[in-house]
Amino acid sequence: MSLLRRAKKNPADTTVTLIGKPGCHLCEDARAVILKVTAELGAAFEEKDILQDPALYEQYAEQIPVTLVDGRQHDFWRVDEARLRKALGA
Template identity: 75%
Template sequence: MSPTPRVTLYGKPGCHLCDDARAVVAAVCAELGEEFEEISILDDPALAERYGEEIPVTLVDGRQHDFWRVDPERLRRALSG
């Protein structure tokens, strides 16, 4: 059984900010040996209601970390701490 990914990225297809965030999250996670999961808010009405105006949203260890843009240094610090 693999461990639960520490990073979750909420977004939706066709979102250019989501594409940018995915690239940053993927690079930082690969660098640090971490996994991440990506979830489309379109698959869950509650997520669409909660995050619809803020996507992409990243969570680290279940807590909201960033929205709209992902700062790679800030994400590295959160995952290293």
């Protein structure tokens, strides 16, 4: 057994953030996947509107929707359900 093995994450201690904007069809697709996974695993979900935050707009305008897991960029444009589950420790 490796001493470097990481402890498995508890999804309930994790926050998934969707950065998007109104009228963005990719954002709607991402929201559906994120809501499904967070509901099933008990992770928290929050959403931020890129149009309401100049710093987010400057950083992510060409990448929305952007998914963050505990504040770190996880995905952009499309959310892969299996990859998100893995990031949440499932």
